[in-house]
Amino acid sequence: xxKWLHPYAKPEASYQLAGKFVPWFSVFAVVCxxxxxxxxxxxxxxxxxxxxxxxxxxxxxxxAILSMGAYSSMAVAAFIGLVWQIKQADMxxxxxxxxxxxxxxxxxxxxxxxxxxxxxAWWVWDARLTSELILLFLYLGVIAxxxxxxxxxxxxxxxxxxSLVGVINLPIIHYSVEWWNTLHQGATITxxxxxxxxxxxxxxxxxxxxxxxxxxxxxxxxxxxxxxxxREQRRPWVQQLINRHSQARG
Amino acid sequence: xxxxxKKRLTIVLAIVLGLxxxxxxxLFALQQNIDLFYTPTELVKGKGKQEVKPEVGQRLxxxxxxxxxxxxxxxxxxxxxxxxSDAGGGIVTVLYEGILPDLFREGQGIVAQGELxxxxxxxxxxxxxxHDEEYMPQEVxxxxxxxxxxxxxxxxAQLQGSGH
Numbered sequence: 001x002x003k004w005l006h007p008y009a010k011p012e013a014s015y016q017l018a019g020k021f022v023p024w025f026s027v028f029a030v031v032c033x034x035x036x037x038x039x040x041x042x043x044x045x046x047x048x049x050x051x052x053x054x055x056x057x058x059x060x061x062x063x064a065i066l067s068m069g070a071y072s073s074m075a076v077a078a079f080i081g082l083v084w085q086i087k088q089a090d091m092x093x094x095x096x097x098x099x100x101x102x103x104x105x106x107x108x109x110x111x112x113x114x115x116x117x118x119x120x121a122w123w124v125w126d127a128r129l130t131s132e133l134i135l136l137f138l139y140l141g142v143i144a145x146x147x148x149x150x151x152x153x154x155x156x157x158x159x160x161x162x163s164l165v166g167v168i169n170l171p172i173i174h175y176s177v178e179w180w181n182t183l184h185q186g187a188t189i190t191x192x193x194x195x196x197x198x199x200x201x202x203x204x205x206x207x208x209x210x211x212x213x214x215x216x217x218x219x220x221x222x223x224x225x226x227x228x229x230x231r232e233q234r235r236p237w238v239q240q241l242i243n244r245h246s247q248a249r250g
Numbered sequence: 251x252x253x254x255x256k257k258r259l260t261i262v263l264a265i266v267l268g269l270x271x272x273x274x275x276x277l278f279a280l281q282q283n284i285d286l287f288y289t290p291t292e293l294v295k296g297k298g299k300q301e302v303k304p305e306v307g308q309r310l311x312x313x314x315x316x317x318x319x320x321x322x323x324x325x326x327x328x329x330x331x332x333x334x335s336d337a338g339g340g341i342v343t344v345l346y347e348g349i350l351p352d353l354f355r356e357g358q359g360i361v362a363q364g365e366l367x368x369x370x371x372x373x374x375x376x377x378x379x380x381h382d383e384e385y386m387p388q389e390v391x392x393x394x395x396x397x398x399x400x401x402x403x404x405x406x407a408q409l410q411g412s413g414h
Contacts, residue, residue, distance in 0.1 A: 048386055117352065
């Protein structure tokens, strides 16, 4: 069943495959960003209650969703890395963690900037905010663990276990606003019901979520390729690649 | 799947499920402490199965909807008082001195932090506004007036203030 996947387990093949996706992801990200941000920030109608301040949703929600999306992809990779011991999976974990950490930070920062004018507070220790902060610490832990070992096989295993264990935090973040009473409001779009946001405001939001997704894909694949080259630098295929590039330039 | 992979799979799944279960139990046990605030009903009738009531003098947060028509402002200072309620029908009076957030209005959800001065009065030093997850333009909001927003109903006795 999975035979078709096997050729990609070769480092060179996964390097080439990742390279094919990067330009597409980048183009889609730029287009979605350009349309989504201008539409959301300039043309979408203002909210009846929050006025123009609500527009920060176009950064806050995509980065928050993708902070969890990046974590899920990292955890899946960690799982594959631990069970099947494919080293590229560990490299993906190392590649995506800093990107996810930055998304989490953006979500927390824009959340604080939104909370101050609307709620009246930069920060409240409610369940949603606290669990998202824990997500940031999990990312930082994964990054730190991966860099703490000089033996990268060990590093991948340690970082993988931490990222897998941290998955428990994802449902907690998502359901925190339902399980406990919080200052943060409930889910607007990530629920099975109809989104509780007007269609004119929803489309640019979806575009921005798509933009963040492609951006995450592009940046993590570039980082993945770099990590792959760094760890395989003494292998013949990397040497060949370097020779080809230097010849092309010289 | 070869036996070594199977073994690793079992170990990994056991770790994740075990930790998941223990954290689940931990959160369940801490349930009441993770809640950010008391609702007016919890304050009046007690919280949880044991109906634990906070003690007078305790510092706490109270969250509910501002009852329309109960906001009283002082003419000479920033002092303001208003009543909070929720779906359960409990009513709590909040006293506050300071500037209220922009979103503060009658019918709005708010969270106040302060000291419980008697069974159903909180003297707050911080009032935060809570908004819901609905976003819509002004025109839509006007056209939809009376949509499924929560509208509390009260008996006369409740509005007169509940004597304990």
